[in-house]
Amino acid sequence: MDANTTPIAALAALTGHFLGMPPVAALRPQILEWRDGLLRLRAPLDANVNDKGCAFGGSTVSLMTIAAWGLMTLELEQVDQVAEVYVADSQIRYLKPVFEDIVVEASFDTAAERTALADTLARQGRAGARLRARTLLADGGVAATFSGRYVAIGKP
Numbered sequence: 197m198d199a200n201t202t203p204i205a206a207l208a209a210l211t212g213h214f215l216g217m218p219p220v221a222a223l224r225p226q227i228l229e230w231r232d233g234l235l236r237l238r239a240p241l242d243a244n245v246n247d248k249g250c251a252f253g254g255s256t257v258s259l260m261t262i263a264a265w266g267l268m269t270l271e272l273e274q275v276d277q278v279a280e281v282y283v284a285d286s287q288i289r290y291l292k293p294v295f296e297d298i299v300v301e302a303s304f305d306t307a308a309e310r311t312a313l314a315d316t317l318a319r320q321g322r323a324g325a326r327l328r329a330r331t332l333l334a335d336g337g338v339a340a341t342f343s344g345r346y347v348a349i350g351k352p
Contacts, residue, residue: 210270228314234267237299283345301332324346
């Protein structure tokens with residue numbers, strides 16, 4: 197992030213990016229928190245409900261996917277690395293239904309993944325990282341888990 201970009205501006209830009217994609221905008225995601233390699237999002241149940249009255253599984257996986265994507269994007273921007281970030285592959289595990297607003301948090305698989313990301317991108321023009329996400333329940337439980345491999349390709 198250059199001297200003119202604050203974390204608040206970076207979060208506003210990410211929100212704008214999310215809302216600029218019609219399928220993502222339909223989820224109505226909100227950024228709750230970004231700190232220390234963690235990004236937390238929320239989306240209202242009423243925009244993501246299925247025929248059983250709980251959160252649609254596609255909404256859950258979509259939110260976890262964009263949370264991890266957004267985290268990687270923010271972390272690179274924070275160290276002045278401009279890149280296009282893509283999800284390369286992912287795995288989802290559904291554990292419990294969600295009958296409340298969907299809250300997800302994403303983080304890097306390991307601290308080493310986070311640390312190496314920007315250095316590798318600067319040296320090689322592309323870098324990959326494994327990220328994980330969870331759908332959290334208000335009672336402290338976990339409704340779904342996500343593991344994904346993301347690739348960042350530097351922009352000139």
